[in-house]
Amino acid sequence: MKRLLTGIRVIDFTWVGAGSFTTKLLADLGADVIKIETAARLDSLRIARPFKDRISGVNRSGYFADRNSSKRSITVNAKYEEGLGIVRRLIADADLVTNNFTPGVMEKMGLGYDSVREIRPDVVYASMSMQGITGPEKDYLGYGLIIGALTGVQHLTGLPDREPAGTGTNYPDHIPNPTHAAFAILAALRHRRRTGQGQFIDIAQTEPTLALLGPWLLNASLNGVIDERRGNTNPDMAPHGVYPCAGNDRWLAIAVANDAQWLALCEVLGIVPRDGWARTQDRLSDREAIDPEIAARTKDRDGRELVAALQAAGVSAGAVNDAGDVLRNDPQLQARGHWVQLNHPEMGPSIYNAPPFRFSDAESTPSAPAPLLGQHTREICEDLLGLDDGEVDRLIQAGVLA
Incomplete structure (x- = not known):
């Protein structure tokens, strides 16, 4: 060609x-x-x-x-x-x-x-x-x-x-x-x-x-706010982080954008939804309590199987791949x-x-x-x-x- x-x-x-x-x-x-x-x-x-x-x-x-x-x-x-x-x-x-x-x-x-x-x-x-x-x-x-x-x-x-x-x-x-x-x-x-x-x-x-820094520069320009490091958290999503899976140093990332996705996550992981976590704003305030609840339910599950289940339920999730995974085990890249x-x-x-x-x-x-x-x-x-x-x-x- x-x-x-x-x-x-x-x-x-x-x-x-x-x-x-x-x-x-x-x-x-x-x-x-x-x-x-x-x-x-x-x-x-x-x-x-x-x-x-x-x-x-x-x-x-x-x-x-x-x-x-x-x-x-x-x-x-x-x-x-x-x-x-x-x-x-x-x-x-x-x-x-x-x-x-x-x-x-x-x-x-x-x-x-x-x-x-x-x-x-x-x-x-x-x-x-x-x-x-x-x-x-x-x-x-x-x-x-x-x-x-x-x-x-x-x-x-x-x-x-x-x-x-x-x-x-x-x-x-x-x-x-x-x-x-x-x-x-x-x-x-x-x-x-x-x-x-x-x-x-x-x-x-x-x-x-x-x-890469558009939102942070705008926050400094418009509001005089200098944002700090925040790890895996997001100011508008909760939960939003990386959680352990079965195996040595295996993890998956989960990002919940709205209340419907939160309920879907709870169903897949077997979490009983609390009234105090129903709204995004409430979850943002209590993320330090929510993250351990999620980690306790992901740590013994196969990461790829759990990603598939979450995606099928409409929840954004992805395995934390290392270089070997990306090269040999990513079906999307292979396809x-x-x-x-x-x-x-x-x-x-x-x-x-x-x-x-x-x-x-x-x-x-x-x-x-x-x-x-x-x-x-x-x-x-x-x-x-x-x-x-x-x-x-x-x-x-x-x-x-x-």
Whole structure:
């Protein structure tokens, strides 16, 4: 089947999480994403756990693999004049150039927007630094943890009487930043197709994450109220929490939105409804007494069977899955074909995430596993730049293509 971004070429300087995930989305949709790498300074995801068979190596990171499916990799050291020349020649035939470095890094390499625009006047150029290219903190360094802290996500995550806990993963790297960046890129590419004009896109990775905090920001703005951590509770629903099930560290989540759902929950669990808990407002006031009543009736029951019974009764419930459950025991993901197995050159058959969307008349699942470091160097140099084997060999020996 066709892929909707076939014909788009991306020269990709991104690394680590958010930037790599952004260009992965484009690559899975058919764009020719050429990842610019050098062994002199590896993408830190290449040496990030988990490793296949727990054996470390630049081509064995599962984290790197999932963020770089469908791409091609060329190793070229742009600190060499010949290396910079090769990159410039690749840019001359590209539609998009991406990076997520601190402001000024690309300029020091001679590959800032103004320089790139001289090579390709209609280029779309996406810069994804943590704080954008303007403002007093534009040069600050940071990862997903820091973005979560700066934006208020960290403050709201955890239990009321404990330190800010975070989300357990660098959430900004995985959802708000890459999806907002991909949207901006697609809009700029559409504008370019319609007008012939390129764009410089300045993405501050802190700002998409603020979209997660709409209600809390409004509460602070309109009411002067600074919300605090509240664990699994919800100010408008009760019960609303996570409860134990049979087995070691097995749990299910339950969210009751109205009084009818409360009565249905009571029937499934065998709770005798108390008059004092009939209304949501009453249950909100007495949630500390209600939660143990529910836990006492869930702790010896099979979680999946109980979820099925609650859902059949119209109560929102879901098992608390671990990574193994999500991968092997989730019938919904299996039915939708979410997991894609691709044969990686070094790791062998490996599982990849498919995008969370399906097209009626186009393919969107990953087309190839993540590339080995420099796997396509010779192919790119010969096919796109017209270099012969001897010239490629010379450049490799000289450390230019390394």
